Amino acid sequence: MAGLYKLLCCYYFSIVWLIRSQLPKYYNKPMSEKHDKPRTFEEEKLQAEIDLLKSEKAKIDTEQARLDKENKLPWYKSERMIQAFIAGIVAVPLLWFFFKDVAMPIYQRENLKLAYDVEKVRIENEKQKIRIDSIQILMLEKDSIARVQLENAWDQLKVKEQEYEKNRNDLIQQNQRIIEGLRLKNQNDHKQEEEIKNLKDNIAQLSVSEIITNLPLKLNAAFILEGDGIEYWETPKNTKLFAAAYPDALVFHYDSGESLETSAKYQQADKTMASVHVLIGRDGRMIQLLPFNTIAWHAGKSDYKGRSGYNNFSIGIEFVNAGALTKKDGKFRSWMGKAYEASEVVELTHKNESQPRYWLKYTDEQIKRAEQLCQLLTQKFSIKEILGHEDLAPGRKQDPGPAFPLARFQERYLK
Numbered sequence: 001m002a003g004l005y006k007l008l009c010c011y012y013f014s015i016v017w018l019i020r021s022q023l024p025k026y027y028n029k030p031m032s033e034k035h036d037k038p039r040t041f042e043e044e045k046l047q048a049e050i051d052l053l054k055s056e057k058a059k060i061d062t063e064q065a066r067l068d069k070e071n072k073l074p075w076y077k078s079e080r081m082i083q084a085f086i087a088g089i090v091a092v093p094l095l096w097f098f099f100k101d102v103a104m105p106i107y108q109r110e111n112l113k114l115a116y117d118v119e120k121v122r123i124e125n126e127k128q129k130i131r132i133d134s135i136q137i138l139m140l141e142k143d144s145i146a147r148v149q150l151e152n153a154w155d156q157l158k159v160k161e162q163e164y165e166k167n168r169n170d171l172i173q174q175n176q177r178i179i180e181g182l183r184l185k186n187q188n189d190h191k192q193e194e195e196i197k198n199l200k201d202n203i204a205q206l207s208v209s210e211i212i213t214n215l216p217l218k219l220n221a222a223f224i225l226e227g228d229g230i231e232y233w234e235t236p237k238n239t240k241l242f243a244a245a246y247p248d249a250l251v252f253h254y255d256s257g258e259s260l261e262t263s264a265k266y267q268q269a270d271k272t273m274a275s276v277h278v279l280i281g282r283d284g285r286m287i288q289l290l291p292f293n294t295i296a297w298h299a300g301k302s303d304y305k306g307r308s309g310y311n312n313f314s315i316g317i318e319f320v321n322a323g324a325l326t327k328k329d330g331k332f333r334s335w336m337g338k339a340y341e342a343s344e345v346v347e348l349t350h351k352n353e354s355q356p357r358y359w360l361k362y363t364d365e366q367i368k369r370a371e372q373l374c375q376l377l378t379q380k381f382s383i384k385e386i387l388g389h390e391d392l393a394p395g396r397k398q399d400p401g402p403a404f405p406l407a408r409f410q411e412r413y414l415k
């Protein structure tokens, strides 16, 4: 580059020198032509001197011109022209060199650079455009894919939401059912507890006989009663069985024995020409002496509505009850002499008599047992009559007497 600057300097000075040599008259112009300002006296004086010198110089120049004309050289011998020529010869290759090797390459290079830049920008723009398009396409694709995915996800979400709702509802219903179940169970438990408590309370208040008589009766295949408070005492003296259609009647009695056991022993005894199927004690305990398919001897000579010999048709049920009582010195006594409280006695007229008498009441346990027996036996046999011994042998027999609610039993247990 240093060489280039030297060349440029040379060229510059040669150009300046050429111009300077060609413009001498400019410097000889009068001051008045250059300045329009009013002049001072000193200036005027100086101008006058300059003008004088100029006119003298003009005279000299004229003389010189005349002399030059006389001694005129051809143009190619002119010193200035030779100088200009030489300067031109030097300048042209320099200029050529400058333009060709320096300016042009620089220009071209700049142009190229610019073109490259433009091209680069264009390409970049193109690339950017493509990239944008690609991105747009990609975005569109992505959008469509994303939309599809989103729709799928949404559908799945909907399904899941529905499932969730269903499960939730099921769970709620299940819980409600469980809660309801628990509530009912609690209620039932509470009820059961109350019932158990009531039962316990009732049981606590009940006597043993009451507990026994509250228990249901069962009849086994041998026509023998089963259950708590029931005993079976075998009575071999009776062996004859009922005919196929019988028994069809129930007959109630009382036995004025001292207790259930003494009555049973008496009935069971071989020498006693009497027997009964079942005895009911004052406390509700029972002793069965004969199976219900076996004929007992409880009715004796008996007639009722044209039928006689009721032993062959009927089951005999006997209560431990003293029957009719006599009142003496304010006390109620049985024919055996046993005394009873007034609360145990009722004054009633027997249906076969005309005057009221005192009768020993049946206990609640006995009535309950009688009801249980009627229930059981009317189911087991086709019972058509429920009677008292007094109905079969009026005048001879008073049992079970007016203290026993026979009519109620007939009403309840006969179809």
Ligand SMILES: [Zn+2]
Binding pocket: 252, 253, 254, 298, 389, 397, 399
């Ligand atoms: Zn009797």
